[in-house]
Amino acid sequence: MYDCALKELPHRVKLAVLDLIEETPKYKPYDELKHTVITRMNEIYETRARRILPNVELGNRSPSELLAHMRHMVEGTQIGDMELRPVWIKCMPAKMRPYIGYCSYDLSLDDVAKHADDMHRELQAEEKAASQSMRRKAKRIIDSAVNELSEVVKQICELLDPLPCDRQQ
Known part of the structure; x- marks a missing residue:
């Protein structure tokens, strides 16, 4: 299977995995070739796309x-969806990347984007709810601190109230 796959690789891909061609992997050579081709070509595609989309x-x-x-x-x-995909995924919020990154390459990038839109809306709603909750909690803490401070000021005023009378006498 390794030899058949190797024969079918385009020349530019063979250049990217020359080390595996020169020395055939000993353990599961086809799997190693497949993994290395995908990894290295994605790196090449991403680098090319990043240059245009810095x-x-x-x-x-x-x-x-x-x-x-x-x-x-x-x-x-010459950049297509294959090159755009990893760059586009890296632009997504960190919480979304793992889910989008594992979408099958059988799915078109448009379909992945539709799923990402749904996830993004849900994430924004969660963040908005969390933000509102934090604001309410912060307001309660501030209100409590203001009330405590008001009580302390009131007590200080009560302690100081008799003093002006004593001074006048």
Whole structure:
């Protein structure tokens, strides 16, 4: 299987795995070749795409809007979805990356983006709820501190109240 796969690899891919061609892996050579081809080609694709898309971020866009923006930026180049995919995934929030990254390459990037849009909406809703909860908790703590401080000020005023009378006498 290793030899058959090796014969079918395009020349540019063979260059990326030359070390495996020169010295056939001893344990599961086909699996090692497959894993190495995927890993190294993804690195090459990502490097090429990163050069064209150096400062792209999700920002206020949805994942599918970001994908459309990235596609527009690479229009007219040799970069396709295969190269965009790892760069696009790295632009996603850290909580989403593992789920999106494990989506099958059988799924189109558009389908992955639709799933990412749903996840992004859910994540934003969770973050908004957490933020509101934190604000309510902070408000309760501040209100409590203000009440305690008001009581202390009131007690100080009560202690100081008789003093002005004593001074006048």
